[in-house]
Amino acid sequence: MTQIIVLGATGSVGETAFRVLQHDKDRISVDGLVAHHNFDRLWEMGITLHARWIGLTDPQAWKNQKGGESGTPRVVVGLDAILEEIAKSPAEKVLGAMTGFAGLRPTLTALRHGKDILLANKETLVAAGDLVRKMATDSGSRIIPVDSEHSAIFQCLALNQPPRRIFLTCSGGPFRGRRKEDLAFVSVEEALNHPNWRMGAKITIDTATLVNKGLEIIEAHYLFGVPYEQIEVVIHPQSIVHSLVEFVDGATMAQLGWPDMAVPVQVALSWPERWSLPQKPLDLTTQTLSFEPPDIETFEGLEIAREAGVKGGLYPAVLNAANETAVSLFLSHHIGFLSITRIIKDVLEEFQDNRVPTTPEEIMDTDQWARNHALEVAHHYQS
Numbered sequence: 001m002t003q004i005i006v007l008g009a010t011g012s013v014g015e016t017a018f019r020v021l022q023h024d025k026d027r028i029s030v031d032g033l034v035a036h037h038n039f040d041r042l043w044e045m046g047i048t049l050h051a052r053w054i055g056l057t058d059p060q061a062w063k064n065q066k067g068g069e070s071g072t073p074r075v076v077v078g079l080d081a082i083l084e085e086i087a088k089s090p091a092e093k094v095l096g097a098m099t100g101f102a103g104l105r106p107t108l109t110a111l112r113h114g115k116d117i118l119l120a121n122k123e124t125l126v127a128a129g130d131l132v133r134k135m136a137t138d139s140g141s142r143i144i145p146v147d148s149e150h151s152a153i154f155q156c157l158a159l160n161q162p163p164r165r166i167f168l169t170c171s172g173g174p175f176r177g178r179r180k181e182d183l184a185f186v187s188v189e190e191a192l193n194h195p196n197w198r199m200g201a202k203i204t205i206d207t208a209t210l211v212n213k214g215l216e217i218i219e220a221h222y223l224f225g226v227p228y229e230q231i232e233v234v235i236h237p238q239s240i241v242h243s244l245v246e247f248v249d250g251a252t253m254a255q256l257g258w259p260d261m262a263v264p265v266q267v268a269l270s271w272p273e274r275w276s277l278p279q280k281p282l283d284l285t286t287q288t289l290s291f292e293p294p295d296i297e298t299f300e301g302l303e304i305a306r307e308a309g310v311k312g313g314l315y316p317a318v319l320n321a322a323n324e325t326a327v328s329l330f331l332s333h334h335i336g337f338l339s340i341t342r343i344i345k346d347v348l349e350e351f352q353d354n355r356v357p358t359t360p361e362e363i364m365d366t367d368q369w370a371r372n373h374a375l376e377v378a379h380h381y382q383s
Contacts, residue, residue: 008097037061152255214305321370
């Protein structure tokens with residue numbers, strides 16, 4: 001039986017994985033579950049899934065709580081202790097669903113010990129794509145995408161035929177069709193009101209700015225080895241077509257389904273097999289599917305992110321750190337919505353180091369520089 005560790009177990013992807021793992025309990029056993037601070041939910045998941053251990057990255061969340069009964073999960077507290085647990089775990093697979101840059105060290109630890117990564121944490125690949133790919137090659141680990149768009153591409157590329165173009169679909173977020181001047185005073189609540197998906201706050205804001213799709217362009221480049229000029233974004237408001245691949249003969253394949261992460265999670269868990277899943281069948285007779293180009297003048301974060309990816313080196317790490325900092329400031333009502341991409345652009349323009357990182361420390365130092373600089377820049381844009 002396959003064993004797995006779930007990182008980010010209490011987040012939106014983690015909750016979907018919990019549902020899938022309950023359904024697939026005869027095929028997959030859970031070795032460990034990791035969350036930041038939501039101990040009560042993590043404990044409940046651990047009991048239900050018969051996890052051997054659960055981990056909290058935030059020591060303050062522990063508060064001397066103890067599992068008393070024999071057979072209940074062992075509690076591991078603090079990131080360093082969790083990394084040790086990952087390193088010695090017999091689990092063959094790690095589902096990386098932690099939010100943001102925080103997922104980097106656990107992912108690198110899992111790769112170093114030859115575990116397959118089921119990747120839902122795009123920021124890890126954006127910030128450290130070259131290093132992650134090298135470590136996966138050296139250890140023989142597989143990286144299987146969980147993002148719905150990249151899962152769709154992964155499935156379309158299963159025939160091992162060279163793609164001519166990759167089309168990442170994008171809902172357009174809550175502000176599709178709005179002009180830039182309309183977005184100057186939108187509220188946090190409006191930006192969090194995604195029309196199709198229910199996700200965590202950070203990724204929801206990223207979909208509102210379209211920076212998320214820019215991060216996914218970089219993710220696709222590293223996952224599939226496709227040049228940036230062959231990766232395009234198309235707005236698809238219904239979120240039924242999850243992505244498309246055009247092959248060298250002009251044929252185009254797509255993967256369709258409801259906007260639900262259950263299928264991408266289970267595809268990553270079961271690949272190359274496909275397992276049954278109790279999902280509502282897709283009825284195309286009730287759907288009208290439409291497509292349009294992105295408005296890159298209003299949502300300039302998309303092209304800012306693409307340009308950072310094309311520059312390569314440490315620029316994607318700077319992009320990611322500046323974005324995480326700016327989004328956090330917006331969510332805490334310190335800056336306006338349009339200031340998110342302004343801060344990212346300013347920080348990237350100040351950065352002048354284009355070497356390719358070879359160690360995690362280089363990436364972490366760059367990440368910290370970018371966060372500090374984003375906070376300095378933000379003073380000019382505070383609302």
